[in-house]
Amino acid sequence: MSGNPMDVLAVAIPFLPVLSAVVIFLFARHRRSASARTSVGVTFLVFVLALAELGGYLVSGTPQDVTIGVDWGSLWIDPLSLIMWAFVSGISLLVHIYSVRYMVEEPGYPRFFALLDLMTATILFMVSAADLLTLLAAWFLVGVLLYFLLGHDTDRPAAGRYAFWTQITYRFGDLPLWMAAALLGETYHSLSLPVIFSRIQMAPAVHTLWGIPVLEVVGFLVALAAFARSAQFLLHGWLPYTMDGPTPVSALMHAGIVNAGGFLFNRFAPVFEHAGDVLHLAFLVGLVTAITGSALMLIQNDVKRSLGYSTMGQMGFMVMECGVGAFPLAVFHLIAHGFFKASLFLSAGNVIGDARRQDGVPADPVYTSVVERRPRRPSRLPWMVAAALTILVPITVLALSHFFVAAHAFYEQGVLILLFFGWVTGAQALFAAHKMTRTNPWRLMGGILVSFVLIVVGYTLISHYFGNFLYPGGRGERLYKAASLGSFPFAALMLVLALLFVGGWALTFFADTLDLWGSLGARWRGTYLVLYASLSRELYINDLYARLSQILISASRRLNIWLRWC
Amino acid sequence: MNLVLFLLSGVFLPLFPLSWLFNRLVASAPGGWAKALSILVLPQLGVLLLWASGPWFSGISNPWHGLVAALALCTAILYAFRAISVREITIWARFMATSGLALAWLQVLAGVSVAQVQLSLLAWSIPGALLCLWAGELARRMGGAYIGLSGGVARVLPRLSALLATGALAATATPVFPGFFALLKTMGTLPAGWILFLLPVLFLWGWSIGRFLQDLLFGVYRGTAVEDLGTAGTWAGALVLVVFAITGLFFWGATWTVS
Numbered sequence: 001m002s003g004n005p006m007d008v009l010a011v012a013i014p015f016l017p018v019l020s021a022v023v024i025f026l027f028a029r030h031r032r033s034a035s036a037r038t039s040v041g042v043t044f045l046v047f048v049l050a051l052a053e054l055g056g057y058l059v060s061g062t063p064q065d066v067t068i069g070v071d072w073g074s075l076w077i078d079p080l081s082l083i084m085w086a087f088v089s090g091i092s093l094l095v096h097i098y099s100v101r102y103m104v105e106e107p108g109y110p111r112f113f114a115l116l117d118l119m120t121a122t123i124l125f126m127v128s129a130a131d132l133l134t135l136l137a138a139w140f141l142v143g144v145l146l147y148f149l150l151g152h153d154t155d156r157p158a159a160g161r162y163a164f165w166t167q168i169t170y171r172f173g174d175l176p177l178w179m180a181a182a183l184l185g186e187t188y189h190s191l192s193l194p195v196i197f198s199r200i201q202m203a204p205a206v207h208t209l210w211g212i213p214v215l216e217v218v219g220f221l222v223a224l225a226a227f228a229r230s231a232q233f234l235l236h237g238w239l240p241y242t243m244d245g246p247t248p249v250s251a252l253m254h255a256g257i258v259n260a261g262g263f264l265f266n267r268f269a270p271v272f273e274h275a276g277d278v279l280h281l282a283f284l285v286g287l288v289t290a291i292t293g294s295a296l297m298l299i300q301n302d303v304k305r306s307l308g309y310s311t312m313g314q315m316g317f318m319v320m321e322c323g324v325g326a327f328p329l330a331v332f333h334l335i336a337h338g339f340f341k342a343s344l345f346l347s348a349g350n351v352i353g354d355a356r357r358q359d360g361v362p363a364d365p366v367y368t369s370v371v372e373r374r375p376r377r378p379s380r381l382p383w384m385v386a387a388a389l390t391i392l393v394p395i396t397v398l399a400l401s402h403f404f405v406a407a408h409a410f411y412e413q414g415v416l417i418l419l420f421f422g423w424v425t426g427a428q429a430l431f432a433a434h435k436m437t438r439t440n441p442w443r444l445m446g447g448i449l450v451s452f453v454l455i456v457v458g459y460t461l462i463s464h465y466f467g468n469f470l471y472p473g474g475r476g477e478r479l480y481k482a483a484s485l486g487s488f489p490f491a492a493l494m495l496v497l498a499l500l501f502v503g504g505w506a507l508t509f510f511a512d513t514l515d516l517w518g519s520l521g522a523r524w525r526g527t528y529l530v531l532y533a534s535l536s537r538e539l540y541i542n543d544l545y546a547r548l549s550q551i552l553i554s555a556s557r558r559l560n561i562w563l564r565w566c
Numbered sequence: 567m568n569l570v571l572f573l574l575s576g577v578f579l580p581l582f583p584l585s586w587l588f589n590r591l592v593a594s595a596p597g598g599w600a601k602a603l604s605i606l607v608l609p610q611l612g613v614l615l616l617w618a619s620g621p622w623f624s625g626i627s628n629p630w631h632g633l634v635a636a637l638a639l640c641t642a643i644l645y646a647f648r649a650i651s652v653r654e655i656t657i658w659a660r661f662m663a664t665s666g667l668a669l670a671w672l673q674v675l676a677g678v679s680v681a682q683v684q685l686s687l688l689a690w691s692i693p694g695a696l697l698c699l700w701a702g703e704l705a706r707r708m709g710g711a712y713i714g715l716s717g718g719v720a721r722v723l724p725r726l727s728a729l730l731a732t733g734a735l736a737a738t739a740t741p742v743f744p745g746f747f748a749l750l751k752t753m754g755t756l757p758a759g760w761i762l763f764l765l766p767v768l769f770l771w772g773w774s775i776g777r778f779l780q781d782l783l784f785g786v787y788r789g790t791a792v793e794d795l796g797t798a799g800t801w802a803g804a805l806v807l808v809v810f811a812i813t814g815l816f817f818w819g820a821t822w823t824v825s
Contacts (some may be wrong), residue, residue: 133750137741142742147776151784154720160784164776171772175765182753182761209758556651563648565657566589 009049010077013085014124016046021117024110035110035464036100038172039117043096046120052087061409067464076130076193078379079470080266080331084127088334091342092120092284093255099248099347106246112152116252119145123256127263131191132181135267138226139177142257143170150253162241165542169238175227177264181223187214197270204274219275222268223282230261230315233289237542240296240308247345250304254311255342259334261315265322266331266470269479272322283323290316299535303348311341325483328467328476386434386445387505393430393449420494424501426452431505571619574715578612579687581634581671582641586816592660592708594709598702598736601656602695609667609687617680631675638671641762646770653781654728655704655711658742659697665767666690666745669752676755686751689744689818692810693737700730700803709791717785725800727782732807734778744814751818 020042028035055068057079075081096116103112122145126138144167151163187195187207209216226232231239242253265272265282272279293312300306315339321330433448434441467476485493510516521528534540576584577591588608595601622767645665667690669671673683700709703726704719713719740744749768753761797802 098567136750139748140746141741144735147779151779154718154783155786157717157784160780164780167776168773171769171776176767178753178765178768179761183758185754186758400710552647553651556647556649560648560651565652566586566593 001145010053010075011041011052013046013049013089014075014121014128016042016049017117017121017124020262021114021121024114029110029114032104032109035113039113040093040096040100042117043093044119046124047086047089047093050082050089053077054082055084072131072133072191074130074134074192075125075128077128080263081128081333083331083470084263085124087338088120088123088127088256091252091338092116092123094342095248095252095255098251099246101353102248103246106152108152112149112246115145115149115152116248119149119252119257123260126473127267130193132193132196133191134184135193136177136181139260140174142260143167143174146170146249146253146257148218149249152246152249156244156393159244162238162244165238166242168229169235171253173235175225176221176228177225180218180225183209183218183221185215193267200270200274202326213274215271215274216277219268219278222264222271223278223285225260227265227285227320229264230258230263231289231312231316232285232317232319233292234541236293237538239312240305240538243302243304243308247349251342251345254307254345256337258311258315259318259338262318262322262330265319266327269327269471269475272327273475273478273482276482279323279325280485280509281323282319283483286316286319286321286323288316289313290320292316296535296538299532303352305347307341307344307348311337314341323483325476325480326463327479328470329463331470332463332466336532373391386430389430389434389445389449393426393452417494420497422456426456427501427505568619571615575612575616577620578608579616579670580609580612580641580645580667581637582644582668585645585664585668586640589660594656598656598699598705601698601702605660605663605694605698606688606691609670609691610684611731612682613670613674613680613687616674628759629761635672635675635760638668638675639760639767642666642767643763643770646767646774649774650770650777652774655701655713656698656735658774658778659694659701659737662697662734663690663694665771666694666737666739669749669764669767671757673754676779678751678755682751683794685744685818687750689748689814690737692778693733693743693745696733696803696806697730697737700726700733703795703799704730708789714781716787716789717781718783718787720783722787722789723794726795728743729795729800729803729807730781730782734782736807736810738775739768740775742811742815744810744818746770747814747818 019037023038024035028038031341057077096113099112099116103109106112120136122141125134126142129135129138147163147167150166151159152457153159184196185191187209188199190196190199204215205213209217228235239254243250245253290313291315293309293314297306297309297313300309314333318330318333318337321327321333429452430445430448433444470476471479484490507516537543573584577587580588591608592601592604595604642665645661645668649658649661649665652661667687670683670687673686678686701812704723705711707723707726708716708719720731736743736745739749749764753764756764
């Protein structure tokens, strides 16, 4: 480590929360107020230092490797670490401040703050680890600490049960990362991530394992670890049940920890530049997760559970972004989603309280006219106008905004797919606006259009500049290229998606006029009920895992009896 | 003679089915201290016996090496699998120690030095020994070291529970304890294909510690009032664990694994 003051600050950032936890344990474990003040104060300091480091980098523009004395335990202060430090410490500070009053009547108040500090430190180490050992140790420890945070209320067996679900899924996800670390260490003869990545750049296609390029195998393993951490389909069962932990932990979990998958993709971006097939798999897994998470979210009647499935859907989108090669966009997504979801979780209690007093459900037009007998003159835009706006406006805005930022981006398939999804999302928003009956529909549609333009232009600009910040020197384009498909499958994919979405719109447009729901409903009622029952039981995935674990535990018990417990 | 020494080393440095005898020996030791001592001493004796049988052992051909390595991995998996249904802490500690100690065979086969193998054994023996000691304390207070029967032990015995939970974490290769680095060291000695068979051990340990903590910490205690571990005993236990962790972090982690 050099004597540069910024280096000293950089090393202090992940260690300060550890120091806070030790101080609380040794001197303040029976002093509730002092423990909270120490913890919040140190987290605030960490946040300020993280911002200072980020500012320092923006001014100087040079990344640095800071090593703490020994061969492992090294930190990599690159743009990704700096942005993640600022994000993690920011979320952690919010959660700390919220917990001061929220947890005040809970037993184990100082322990809770000490654990929060340790968790913050571990995540800070994880996002800035410059070697495989540190990364692996921190990745592993996050699961352990999360178990104790989620199970803070030991009087409730349910808290322990769901903390265990999280812990075991995390452990399952740890295994591929161990394997990936072993393969990288063995192949490139180093534990240092910068060294490994530079050797990959020098000779990407030299090494194979069982006839498969090593980087494809490593990419697949890293993606699996990211899937487990970010609750992708089949490894998602634990996520909605983390609500049984204290609300601040749910916020930290859904705003920060669950995003680790997106971070891992970005950290191993040099591997994914040579693992295109894995990126295609990630796109598929993300797509299935996004659809399943959103479907499950829609049928929940519990606010926090609904937020949990919303997180699953968002994680699906984040992994999809990685799958199309838009790695920086995934980081931007995880930051935006983190702050947004933290605010939702931390205000969920107030919303529930308000809803008990006043449901806030907007008046239904039918109810207004039939029950309240208030005359209305509901009107909509002509549907041809609405359809034209729905289809043309989003694509025009998206295309123009991208054209002005980076015209060459149109040649990247990933950008086209993102444009496509942006188009679909924008079209849906406009379509939903069209279905609302208002006395002045033009005003409503105008408002939606202005909001849409502002969001899209802002998002495009931010993603572009953010991409240049994280991946300078054209590395971002290499990731897009790695994620590209052949021209025929890509065209076919776009066509199928376009037909699906246009078909969906048409169905919704004509459903009322042709009484489609009446005729289809009678024919498909059985299927609908089966689908609804499956979704309400969360596709029976948790039941399946529970049954499987019962069988294995029973087998273990029989074996022990047979071997007389020796 | 060398074969006899080799078989004896298979008892003390547990290798299935001889590991059954190791467990029988530890189980028959009277009291927590004797059990702890046997978990610490017997594996070290096993290594010394193995080295005493050196000429015979180094003389066997490579296919036999593969067989012994496979048996060591199977032993580790078997005992980790058996530990997931155990609720008695002493048995759990024995099984976890057996599972970890069996992995030392992989280091022996890779030609790791005697001193390093002995250190590696301590990474598994020390947590097992500590758990046996604290299980004895629990049994003295509650009539048995069974967890999950009454529930909520952590609320009535917070100090002892904290030590047990931390000791169990140390026994299951949690960073920053030496077991984590010993496992990495073992992984470093294996070819890529073999690592796939080591990973289930790690998963089963994770499952096992999850169930252990669930049974130990959660629920509402409905038994009679019991006295927790004294301050001196708690600090002594915590000190041993802290020294163990620091040794893992700065000795095993910094020099041993990286080298």
